[in-house]
Amino acid sequence: MQIYEVGGAVRDALLGLPVNDRDWVVVGATPEQMMAAGYLPVGKDFPVFLHPDTREEHALARTERKTARGYHGFAFQATPEVTLEEDLARRDLTINAIARAPDGRLIDPYHGQRDLRARVLRHVTEAFREDPVRILRLARLAARFHDFSIAPETLSLMRGMVADGEVDALVPERVWQELARGLMESRPSRMLEVLRACGAMARLLPEVDRLWGVGQAAGDDLGSRLLRRLDLSARLAAPLPVRFACLTLQAGPPRPMAERLRVPTECRDLAEVLAREQASIQDSASAGPAELVALLERCDALRKPQRFVDVLLVCECEARSLPGMQDAPYPQRPRLLAALEAARSVDTARIAARAQAAGVQGRGVGEWVHQARVDAVAARLGNGSS
C-alpha cells in the first residue's frame, strides 16, 4: 500500500500556513489489510481508518457515485484498484486535490498549485455535484482565503446544483456546522456573498437574503450593512454567538431560523435578547439611572454579565456598520458596563434584610433592591449626566 498526504494540510503547507489536522489517502489496500496493520475503522459505511499512533484519518482511495439526492445518497467504491488520480478527481476543489508522497513529491494532476498561485477556488470535476455540502465548504473557504476568487465555471455549477434542489436536502446539522465555521473566519462576509451569488442563501437563509435591496441607497441597504457588521465582528475577534446575532439582527424574529438550523442555545438566546433590546441600547446614551437599571434587568445582565458583554459587542458592530462610522467610538458600551458594575456592587442580601426589618415583604423587597441599584448607578454615573 502507498500512503499520501492530501487535502487541507497539503494546501495550507503550500500557502505557508500552520497545519493542524492532517488527512491521508491510502492506495492499493483493502480494509482487512488496514486492520491487520493496526488501523482502527471509523464507521462501518466510510472506508476511513485512524492511524494506530497518530489517530490521523486515513481514507482508502475511493470513487464516489451518487445514488440519490441530498447527503445520504452515496455509494462508495473503495477497492485496491482505485488509483490516486481517481481519488483526487472526486474531491471538491483543485487546491484540495494535491497529494504529497512520503518523499515529498507532489502529485497534482488537476493543477491545484497553479490555482493556489492564481488564488482561484475551482472545482476538480463534475463529481463536485455529488456532495451539496461542498457549496457551503467553498463559501466558508472563501471567507478564510478572502483574496481568492471563484472560477466562473464553478459558480455556474453551484447555481445549477441549487436550482436542482440540492441544498434543500441538506440536514440542518451539516448546514450549521459549515455556517458556524464560516462565521468564525476572518472575512465572514465572503461566505454570505458566495451563498448569495449561487442562490443558496435564498434556500438556506431566506430571512437574510431578503435584506438586500431593503433600506437606504444602493451600497447601504440592510444587506451591505450586514456584511460590514459581520466583518467588524470578526475584526473584533467576537465569539460565535455574537457573529450569529450579527447575522440575524435585522432579519426578523431570530427564533424560526435558529430552530430550523438547530443552532446552539447560547447563539439563539443572544440573538433573541438583541432582537428585543438593540434599539434601547443604541438609545441609552441619554437614558437616566432608572431606565438603565430597567434595561439591565430586561437583558438579565445582572445574572449573566458575560452575555451582556456580548450583547454590547453586537450593538457596537451594528452602530459601526453605518457608513462612515467604522472607526467611530461607541460610548454606550463603557457607559452600560459601568452601570452594570455599579448595579452588581449592590449587596442584595443586606438590602433584603433591611427591607424585611422594615416590615417589607414579597415584591416590595425586590423594589428595594431595584431602588438600591438605581442609586448605585446614579452615584457612579453622576446622576445620569455622564
Ligand SMILES: Nc1ccn([C@@H]2O[C@H](COP(=O)(O)OP(=O)(O)OP(=O)(O)O)[C@@H](O)[C@H]2O)c(=O)n1
Ligand atoms: N465534502 C467534502 C469534504 C472533504 N473533501 C476532501 O477531503 C479533504 C479533507 O477534508 P476536511 O479535513 O474536511 O477539509 P480541509 O480541506 O482539510 O479543510 P480544513 O482546513 O477546514 O480542515 C478536503 O481537502 C477535500 O479534498 C471533499 O472533497 N468534499
Ligand SMILES: [Mg+2]
Ligand atoms: Mg482537513
